[in-house]
Amino acid sequence: MPELPEVETIVEQLKNKILGKVVIKVEVLDSIVDNEISKKTPFKLKNIYRRAKALIFELDNGLYLFVHLRMTGHFHYLTNEQVAFDKEKLEKCHRFLAAKFNFEDGGLLTYNDIRRFGFVKLFNKEQLGVELTKLGPEPLSSEFSLRCFTAKLKDKKNSVIKTLLMDQHFLAGLGNIYAQEVLYLAGINPLRKAGSLTTLEIKNLHRHIIEVLKLAIKHKGSTVDNYAHVDGSGDFQNYLVVYGREKCTKGHNLQKVEIGGRGTSYCLECQK
DNA sequence: TGATATGTTATCTT
DNA sequence: CAAGATAACATATC
Numbered sequence A: 001m002p003e004l005p006e007v008e009t010i011v012e013q014l015k016n017k018i019l020g021k022v023v024i025k026v027e028v029l030d031s032i033v034d035n036e037i038s039k040k041t042p043f044k045l046k047n048i049y050r051r052a053k054a055l056i057f058e059l060d061n062g063l064y065l066f067v068h069l070r071m072t073g074h075f076h077y078l079t080n081e082q083v084a085f086d087k088e089k090l091e092k093c094h095r096f097l098a099a100k101f102n103f104e105d106g107g108l109l110t111y112n113d114i115r116r117f118g119f120v121k122l123f124n125k126e127q128l129g130v131e132l133t134k135l136g137p138e139p140l141s142s143e144f145s146l147r148c149f150t151a152k153l154k155d156k157k158n159s160v161i162k163t164l165l166m167d168q169h170f171l172a173g174l175g176n177i178y179a180q181e182v183l184y185l186a187g188i189n190p191l192r193k194a195g196s197l198t199t200l201e202i203k204n205l206h207r208h209i210i211e212v213l214k215l216a217i218k219h220k221g222s223t224v225d226n227y228a229h230v231d232g233s234g235d236f237q238n239y240l241v242v243y244g245r246e247k248c249t250k251g252h253n254l255q256k257v258e259i260g261g262r263g264t265s266y267c268l269e270c271q272k
Numbered sequence B: 001t002g003a004t005a006t007g008t009t010a011t012c013t014t
Numbered sequence C: 001c002a003a004g005a006t007a008a009c010a011t012a013t014c
Helices: A004-018 A035-039 A080-085 A087-093 A125-133 A146-155 A161-166 A176-185 A199-218
Strands: A022-028 A043-051 A054-059 A064-068 A073-078 A097-103 A108-113 A119-123 A255-259 A262-266
Touching: A004 A043, A004 A054, A004 A073, A004 A199, A022 A035, A035 A119, A064 A125, A073 A080, A073 A087, A080 A087, A087 A108, A119 A125, A146 A199, A161 A176, A176 A199, A176 A262
Parallel strands: none
Antiparallel strands: A022 A043, A022 A097, A043 A054, A054 A064, A064 A119, A073 A108, A097 A108, A255 A262
8 A cells, every 4th residue: 555655666766767758659448547648648757756645747748647546556667678578577567457658769657556446637737736735744844844733733633643644634645554653653542632642742743754754765665465666665564563563562462443444553551 | 255455535423 | 513434446365
């Protein structure tokens, strides 16, 4: 399940491979990809960046591809040589195929999505703006200040803290995995109400959100279930403290509950 | 076979 | 109105 670090990793890898390249043909094979895209070729990939868990491709014709991988969206990239000779990789690209982007140099980018929850939309600048303003602050940018975080928590003081952390309108980029990690590291019970957090707890939480995300990006994200970035897999799952674990780092048994319809593990001893 | 996992949003309930 | 619960989407994997 790609969350912020995984999407960031994918964006960086795609940048290395296809930034500035020209797409000469787009084949849309599934309605989760906007068919209008196929009518806009040729176009050049002017920029690629991330906002929350979305990937944004800026084209040289004033339009944008707005991509959300949701749970099982994948990109595969093949050079023109691989297209010609690497049958195995080519085969991989054809499973759950939703769209093919053919480059001028013979390279190929595919979008694949097993469960088809993800999507690729075509936006103009205004539509993109509307979409982006819905999202909360980026945790790794200066807009995520301690002061702003504190104020927002106060504003939502009756909400369960874990639910809030996963709410993309409240804060962009955290999902079920990293929300649990951050709460464990900050020693906060995920069921607490936002308004019950002390100044010190808020400070710790704020710091851990930034630190964990940065560390996970260094490890190229966590590989759980279906997540795979373009060049293979990240290894942060080996450093996760609560997600998918039985015991916490201190050897206590973890509690498993459901919060906001999602499985949640936490430690009764370490998280108060 | 059936439970489970997941992100997001819409809709219903409290 | 706010917050929580639930369903919906799809399907591989255990």
